[in-house]
Amino acid sequence: MTHDAMLLVDALRDPAGTARLDPAGWTALLTIARVEQLLGTLARKLSGLPVPDAVAHILDEARVNAEYQRRSALWEADCARRALADYPGKVVLMKGTAYVAAGLKAGEGRHIGDLDIMVAQADLPQVEAALLNAGWEWVKEDAYDDAYYRDHMHELPPLIHKERDRMIDVHHTILPLTARPRPDAAAMLSDANALANGLYVLSPTDMLIHSAAHLFADGELDGGLRNLWDLHCLMSEYGDDAFWSALTNRAAHHQLLAPVERAVRLAHQLYGTEIPSGWRRWHRQDKHYIRRLTARDHWGRGTHKFTRLIFYIRSHWLRMPPLMLTRHLWTKWRKG
Amino acid sequence: MTASQGIKYKAEPADQILVTPLDSLTLVYQRRSGITHIVAEPAPEILAAMGTDAMTADEVAQRLAAQFDFDGTQAADIIAARLNELADLGLVERCHA
Amino acid sequence: MHEFRVQVGPAAFRIGSQWKRPLDQLAEFYRDYPVPEIPDYSVRLESVSLLRRFIRPSVAINGDYMLPDAAPLPLAQGLLAAEMAMNLQMALGWRRHLLLHASAVEKDGRALIMTGQSGSGKSTLAAMLGHRGWRFMGDEFVLVDLDSGDAVPFPRLISLKNEAIGAMMATALDGRFGPLMPETPKGDIRHMVPPADAIAAMSRPARPALLLFPSFGFDAAFREVGPSEVFMRLTQASTNYVALGEKGFSTLTRFVQTVPARAIDYRDGIEAEALVNQLWAECV
Incomplete structure (x- = not known):
């Protein structure tokens, strides 16, 4: 099994160390950075360092792309702000858009996809109506999927803007309702911090907790290196003593202490994030996560097929109790 | 005066847009969004006339009337409709009190 | 994985393939083009499944940039698959x-x-x-x-x-x-x-x-x-x-x-x- 993604981890951790790379090493590094959606981040880290001309061109393009994604994400957030101007509740930006809107290091060069916002669950109908009125529409008109989203998920079925062709995910909490942990969404909303334009972002601890929960519970660890990089940046930027002591209590309050602790340890292991000594208890399963996160060959292909499958099953298990999972898959299969 | 006529609008600042007239149509590139709008008159004229002021449709119509020598009261409805379109594009913003 | 590299205008490609023949064809037709050291894009021609690598071989197009619904092509059209994949990288990735x-x-x-x-x-x-x-x-x-x-x-x-x-x-x-x-x-x-x-x-x-x-x-x-x-x-x-x-x-x-x-x-x-x-x- 090859773990060529360590090339990427090393380059992010020690950008100047890329001076030792030969053309094959650069090729693997750039290919893997692209797959992990960290090429823009890598370009930021390598700014000002001497690199081969061919690499400089690729990094310049990555910077253009990152700027494009930043611009589009902020504009999409602004469109949502204007659409929800009459909504009195808090509109909280999440993930990549939140990082760039709040000017955080985690947003620098970051790939940003859909717009994610969180609002109070009770206000979903009002928010939904306002968005529909401003040109967003349902991505798919499917009664089963719709019911599935509304009954079990932590967000509305995705909406897409009919002119700008951009998606918005409206969350009311950070995990699917079927997941075992029950984060306190109301507390997250009430502690969210206002930006100058009237939109909100999660408090530093909640931001980190959300990112950690997202890493383990809301996916198959795909894109995990980027997610951990977010965490690394958040900890580097926010991690004073007060932050760390608040983090433990807050994560426990949201029933997410274990994933947060693991995310913190993994970021420390991979990216050398500075964490307090009390958080450095090594867990015997951590090495499996590290292996899974770095399992790529120099073509960017995921290696470790078996581990990948286990993680896939595990992630669905986490999101849905077994019986519900079977019912969900069956409905999907029957519909082809 | 209806409620909608009382709404004030603010235009995207002039240094945030690039305006390039081509033929009967004009390109408006908006820096913040990265979106290029292809607009017909009087949209570019409205944006230019508004400057940095928050204005109602009536006020914009009066200002344009003074510049282009037409009857502002008759044009107010047209201007209001164009302002709404520009607001939907994000080139002007409806001001909330 | 077999590998072939080629520079076309300002763009440099690395093409990997589980089969040698499509790459031999590329090497023949692109023989007068420069060979780059560090490619802009990597493209992979891979079998849809292990079985389909040998039986009615079918080429799936993968690479830095992919379309989720890109249908695989028969191996006899491997050259076309490579060309389509290179075009796709340009269309989706090029910013220069x-x-x-x-x-x-x-x-x-x-x-x-x-x-x-x-x-x-x-x-x-x-x-x-x-x-x-x-x-x-x-x-x-x-x-x-x-x-x-x-x-x-x-x-x-x-x-x-x-x-x-x-x-x-x-x-x-x-x-x-x-x-x-x-x-x-x-x-x-x-x-x-x-x-x-x-x-x-x-x-x-x-x-x-x-x-x-x-x-x-x-x-x-x-x-x-x-x-x-x-x-x-x-x-x-x-x-x-x-x-x-x-x-x-x-x-x-x-x-x-x-x-x-x-x-x-x-x-x-x-x-x-x-x-x-x-x-x-x-x-x-």
């Missing part, structure tokens, strides 16, 4: 120039650029003119420099479709042609190596001088196309205009303000060549 889905030829340092829907004949016209006194620059993408506004060549293998195959084999008697691939998703396809002068000059840009929107199948005619219509059509023909932001805007506005544009109708190559020569003399 304004990318136009267009063909181009050059004369006296000036570029004639042709763009239009698939079936408009832009590719065949460029291939034909490339054998009749013009330098062939590319049949799929024209790259417009973001600072100078010049057209930069991208002379990949020419992709001939259906009737164009016979026509080009009759025109380019010394041409090097790939295997005939019948009944691909795009019809019959045969690749052709660009003329030697096109490959030799693949890093030499040309100033855009005339833009044509060809339509095949109508009586010979032409009409002027105004700048705002050209602008709209070219934003449709560009996959990276929006991503380039302000640079894309200034590059494209300069293009539409300085390059005369005509829509032309034609029924055959002779008519098209006559129209091209007439408009070139009038506009350039």
Whole structure:
């Protein structure tokens, strides 16, 4: 099994160390950075360092792309702000858009996809109506999927803007309702911090907790290196003593202490994030996560097929109790 | 005066847009969004006339009337409709009190 | 995984394949092109499943940039799969120039650029003119420099479709042609190596001088196309205009303000060549 993604981890951790790379090493590094959606981040880290001309061109393009994604994400957030101007509740930006809107290091060069916002669950109908009125529409008109989203998920079925062709995910909490942990969404909303334009972002601890929960519970660890990089940046930027002591209590309050602790340890292991000594208890399963996160060959292909499958099953298990999972898959299969 | 006529609008600042007239149509590139709008008159004229002021449709119509020598009261409805379109594009913003 | 590398114009590719044959074909047809050290893009031709690597082998296209619904192709069309994958990387990834889905030829340092829907004949016209006194620059993408506004060549293998195959084999008697691939998703396809002068000059840009929107199948005619219509059509023909932001805007506005544009109708190559020569003399 090859773990060529360590090339990427090393380059992010020690950008100047890329001076030792030969053309094959650069090729693997750039290919893997692209797959992990960290090429823009890598370009930021390598700014000002001497690199081969061919690499400089690729990094310049990555910077253009990152700027494009930043611009589009902020504009999409602004469109949502204007659409929800009459909504009195808090509109909280999440993930990549939140990082760039709040000017955080985690947003620098970051790939940003859909717009994610969180609002109070009770206000979903009002928010939904306002968005529909401003040109967003349902991505798919499917009664089963719709019911599935509304009954079990932590967000509305995705909406897409009919002119700008951009998606918005409206969350009311950070995990699917079927997941075992029950984060306190109301507390997250009430502690969210206002930006100058009237939109909100999660408090530093909640931001980190959300990112950690997202890493383990809301996916198959795909894109995990980027997610951990977010965490690394958040900890580097926010991690004073007060932050760390608040983090433990807050994560426990949201029933997410274990994933947060693991995310913190993994970021420390991979990216050398500075964490307090009390958080450095090594867990015997951590090495499996590290292996899974770095399992790529120099073509960017995921290696470790078996581990990948286990993680896939595990992630669905986490999101849905077994019986519900079977019912969900069956409905999907029957519909082809 | 209806409620909608009382709404004030603010235009995207002039240094945030690039305006390039081509033929009967004009390109408006908006820096913040990265979106290029292809607009017909009087949209570019409205944006230019508004400057940095928050204005109602009536006020914009009066200002344009003074510049282009037409009857502002008759044009107010047209201007209001164009302002709404520009607001939907994000080139002007409806001001909330 | 077998590996092949090639530089086409400013873009460098690494192509990996589980089968050797498609790469042998690429190596043969791209033998006069430079071999890059560090590629811009990696593309992989892989079997759909382990079984399908050997039984009715089927090529799935993977790479840095992928389309989720890209259907696999039979191994006999491996060369086409590689070409499609390389095009896809350009269309989705390229940010160094304004990318136009267009063909181009050059004369006296000036570029004639042709763009239009698939079936408009832009590719065949460029291939034909490339054998009749013009330098062939590319049949799929024209790259417009973001600072100078010049057209930069991208002379990949020419992709001939259906009737164009016979026509080009009759025109380019010394041409090097790939295997005939019948009944691909795009019809019959045969690749052709660009003329030697096109490959030799693949890093030499040309100033855009005339833009044509060809339509095949109508009586010979032409009409002027105004700048705002050209602008709209070219934003449709560009996959990276929006991503380039302000640079894309200034590059494209300069293009539409300085390059005369005509829509032309034609029924055959002779008519098209006559129209091209007439408009070139009038506009350039």
